[in-house]
Amino acid sequence: MESTQAVKQRFEIIGNDASLNRAIEKSIRVAPTDISVLVTGESGVGKESLPKIIHALSHRKHAKYIAVNCGAIPEGTIDSELFGHEKGAFTGANQARDGYFKEADGGTIFLDEVGELPLTTQVRLLRVLETGEFIKVGSSKVQKSNVRIVAATNVNMIEAIKENKFREDLYYRLNTVEIHLSPLRERRGDIHLLFRKFASDFALKYKMPTIRLSEKAIKALENCSWPGNIRQLKNVTEQISVLETEREVDEATLLHYLPKSSNLPSVISEEKKGKSDFSNEREILYKVLFDMKNDLNDLKKLTLELMEKENDETFKEDNINLIKKVYGETATEKEFSDESHEEQLEILQFPNQKQPKETEPKLEDPYDYAEDIEEEETLSLQDKEVELIKKSLDRHHGKRKPAADELGISERTLYRKIKQYDL
Numbered sequence: 001m002e003s004t005q006a007v008k009q010r011f012e013i014i015g016n017d018a019s020l021n022r023a024i025e026k027s028i029r030v031a032p033t034d035i036s037v038l039v040t041g042e043s044g045v046g047k048e049s050l051p052k053i054i055h056a057l058s059h060r061k062h063a064k065y066i067a068v069n070c071g072a073i074p075e076g077t078i079d080s081e082l083f084g085h086e087k088g089a090f091t092g093a094n095q096a097r098d099g100y101f102k103e104a105d106g107g108t109i110f111l112d113e114v115g116e117l118p119l120t121t122q123v124r125l126l127r128v129l130e131t132g133e134f135i136k137v138g139s140s141k142v143q144k145s146n147v148r149i150v151a152a153t154n155v156n157m158i159e160a161i162k163e164n165k166f167r168e169d170l171y172y173r174l175n176t177v178e179i180h181l182s183p184l185r186e187r188r189g190d191i192h193l194l195f196r197k198f199a200s201d202f203a204l205k206y207k208m209p210t211i212r213l214s215e216k217a218i219k220a221l222e223n224c225s226w227p228g229n230i231r232q233l234k235n236v237t238e239q240i241s242v243l244e245t246e247r248e249v250d251e252a253t254l255l256h257y258l259p260k261s262s263n264l265p266s267v268i269s270e271e272k273k274g275k276s277d278f279s280n281e282r283e284i285l286y287k288v289l290f291d292m293k294n295d296l297n298d299l300k301k302l303t304l305e306l307m308e309k310e311n312d313e314t315f316k317e318d319n320i321n322l323i324k325k326v327y328g329e330t331a332t333e334k335e336f337s338d339e340s341h342e343e344q345l346e347i348l349q350f351p352n353q354k355q356p357k358e359t360e361p362k363l364e365d366p367y368d369y370a371e372d373i374e375e376e377e378t379l380s381l382q383d384k385e386v387e388l389i390k391k392s393l394d395r396h397h398g399k400r401k402p403a404a405d406e407l408g409i410s411e412r413t414l415y416r417k418i419k420q421y422d423l
């Protein structure tokens with residue numbers, strides 16, 4: 001049996017914390033068996049390494065290992081991805097396709113974010129786990145597959161069961177052995193070790209001298225609560241490696257990069273006491289901008305159609321709600337004069353948006369100008385969106401569910417945005 005140390009080296013796992021060592025030892029021990037394993041822990045703690053260890057140290061190591069991110073696959077296609085489909089099973093299914101269960105026959109499938117699986121898929125998964133049988137989408141023929149499942153989740157599965165989002169029988173079937181990875185804030189001794197490893201990797205990658213921290217900066221790094229865990233520490237190390245010209249990083253410099261408020265527990269608790277989580281002015285503004293983006297899209301749609309269907313009464317009647325939403329309750333009673341258009345445009349000018357100087361000649365083609373606005377606006381709004389999401393995640397210590405609730409978007413959408421913006 002390989003030693004924990006050897007496994008850490010082989011899989012480039014950094015850290016000496018007892019909880020990390022225990023998780024690795026457990027993985028080594030269950031690897032030769034076919035026991036189902038559920039890896040639990042917050043987002044970014046390093047859950048992906050454990051299924052790889054389990055596969056590589058098992059008798060399945062010569063067959064395929066497939067990692068599936070259940071949260072990133074749209075609900076409509078997940079059954080087909082996992083179990084395959086027959087030709088003509090749905091619109092666009094021009095060819096029959098094998099799913100991961102067929103492809104990984106004899107090997108291992110890692111189901112990351114298993115808590116995100118739709119209930120209908122959970123039923124199919126339970127069947128394949130219990131009997132090894134599955135049916136392709138659009139088929140009636142039962143097929144067999146011998147696959148080991150390792151699943152991972154960062155949501156509280158007991159809560160998900162209570163809320164009827166996850167089947168209890170499937171949970172117990174997946175969770176024969178649970179391996180838990182602690183959040184980074186509970187393994188503070190590993191923080192600087194990880195930082196040094198990432199700093200040296202990025203120095204190699206970007207061909208720059210390695211950054212180092214002053215004593216005080218090391219303390220600040222270790223005292224940070226790291227809501228995004230190791231993923232966030234890695235991102236911060238990369239940012240400093242690239243952006244700082246001075247390779248000796250002091251505390252003041254480091255603080256610019258640390259997740260705001262996560263190293264100020266008193267601020268967090270004060271914020272939590274407030275009724276609204278968006279309790280400071282800046283954040284309220286961001287929230288308003290976020291909402292304005294949607295209004296702006298509605299406005300664009302309406303304006304475009306108005307331009308095409310000027311004075312068409314049927315159009316106004318059909319769009320009464322949209323018109324009221326965008327222009328206010330009394331809007332339909334007055335004409336859309338030039339003045340009211342200007343008012344709307346004024347509201348849509350964001351502070352960091354380039355304004356045409358008064359002395360600049362007026363652009364001949366109004367559409368060119370409109371395109372400029374749209375592009376820059378999208379950029380600045382995207383920044384705000386990223387910041388808003390980051391703040392909400394910080395506030396909820398990286399927990400996606402309350403952050404998604406706060407932002408008024410689904411957990412699945414938040415998940416995609418985290419991946420899209422690499423947060």
Ligand SMILES: Nc1ncnc2c1ncn2[C@@H]1O[C@H](COP(=O)(O)OP(=O)(O)OP(=O)(O)O)[C@@H](O)[C@H]1O
Nearest residue numbers: 012013014015043044045046047048049154230231
């Ligand atoms: N102990 C470690 N040593 C070195 N790098 C690590 C360690 N743990 C995590 N990482 C790195 O941190 C990043 C995040 O890890 P990983 O993707 O495994 O997290 P996760 O727990 O699966 O997150 P999620 O639940 O969001 O998928 C990866 O780039 C990974 O390589």
